Amino acid sequence: MSKPIRIGTRDSELALWQANTVKDKLELLGYKTELVAVKSTGDLNLDQPLYELGITGIFTKTLDIAMLNRTVDIAVHSMKDVPTLLPKGIVQSAVLERAASEDVLVTNGDFNPEDICTVATGSLRRKAQWLSRYPHHKVVGLRGNVNTRLQKLVDSDWQGAVFAKAGLERIDKLPENHRLLDWMIPAPAQGAMVVVARQDDLRHIDATQQLDHKPSAICTEIEREFLQVLEGGCTAPIGALAIIEGELIRFKAVLLSLDGRTALSMEKEIETNNYKGCGAVFAREMLANGGAELMNTIKKSQ
Template sequence: MTSVSSPPRTIRIGSRKSQLALVQTYWVQEQLQKSFPDITFEVHTMSTQGDIILDVALAKIGDKGLFTKELELGMINQEIDFAVHSLKDLPTNLPPGLALAAITERENPADALVLHEKYKGLQIDTLPEGAVIGTSSLRRLAQLRHQFPHFTFKDVRGNLNTRMAKLDAGEYDALILAVAGLERLGMSDRVHQVIPKEISLHAVGQGALGIECRADDTELITILKAIEHPATRDRCLAERAFLRQLEGGCQVPIGVNTVITGNELTLTGIVASVDGQNLVQDSVTGEAKEAEALGIELAHLLRKQGATEILNQIFTEIQRGS
């Protein structure tokens, strides 16, 4: 009796519809297709709440799952098999039944200064007093207010091209954006300065892609592990454990920096008040295989130094709509 082999599996990838999200998702699709030529990988797009609500500051509409919830429902409802996220958008606590299956190699996680033409050649510390700086991130806002209280800060929403258009039209003198996003969209030439970590620590997971799928799909998890980058995984797991322990969402002024040397991981973290007046910062070092424990250790360290009081004040301000 001749056995009949089952047909190759078709795997459905979920993605947001933004240009950057699609560039990232098609890159993941390409990498997986190279490794598994007998499997069909299909891209399915959907809009998230964060893509639809563009006229309200992120901190005011509640950001837990703002760019991921619809994709996660798609996985739970068996409409898609896995989703590709900018890891910085993925909450540290995932819905029951879902798992972070793989983290891809990180691009430059730093923030970038992007200038209006009239300030070409300047850097962040040479911009004039009152310069209008656009950012939608409380993390960037808090750290930059601490360093440059003489600037004017203004919220900016929309996809990357929309933000750039507003900058070029003169609504802003400068924008603070992720280096990785600009590079992935072929806009490296717009980076006037990579902002040093001494000025602004980056977001948790920034520059890396997180791939989320159903926790019980062991076959798919094995496939996805083929494109995981172990060093990036360890760095990001440390950062996410730090953020989770502080119970902060993406829109809380928490910044990080991680370095791996050999088997040793150093995690630096900061918690700052929105006005930039109060901040606590420290570092921990240990074995990379203990990444999550290091993140938890650093969170406890900063709580002892006043992080809890800073975060409580921020949550109160957000709830009041200030």
């Protein structure tokens, strides 16, 4: 009898929802599975914004170690939390079909964005894009899992907080008092779930590759390649989104200064069968058109 596939996950409600989704899909394919939940540094330290911790992969590192130590066989992550360069010995085995990529503003009452004085987020990207659009607003830090952040908003005197729409929808916590921020470019791979495995573990790679959704894998590859070449990670305000429309891929991206006063944006269109390497090409074009100087300024300030 084959051993069950041990699925590593963080123990937040959203992470467990994601892991259970993979668990259910694998069991439909005939595999036995079990969940192994662990705490990450990102969950334990809620006092600092992620960008101040100075660690890429803060939500994934504990699971990487567990996988390399063979405590778990595979891990499930929100793809936007995963470093663009995976640790040695770990590979991406599947990208599930992407959910909503947009950000939403959840308001503490009936507010329009224009009426807000203070908005909360723990994301540099969201903060910079918000300040670029609303330079006179105040942006405060917000950390914790989805439920914690929603409660902090209720308990605060802030008018709103920014969340990923997909995370709220997945655990049925999208409040009625929300507004879609269709002008805000999401984090690379936002709304996508990824499964990773050990590079030498062909059994579990073969099993999980059956969950791969090719269009989602293509779009997130472009976005993450763009991020990698820009060297953003969690430390720079970078948004990127690729969407397949028939035979074309439409790509848009933004790189901002920390205060949102400077914003470099681009929109591109390529044929779907020419997607390989285009994320890097787009990133190099942005770097050549002011992005290198802006990235240097960001790095010096940190």
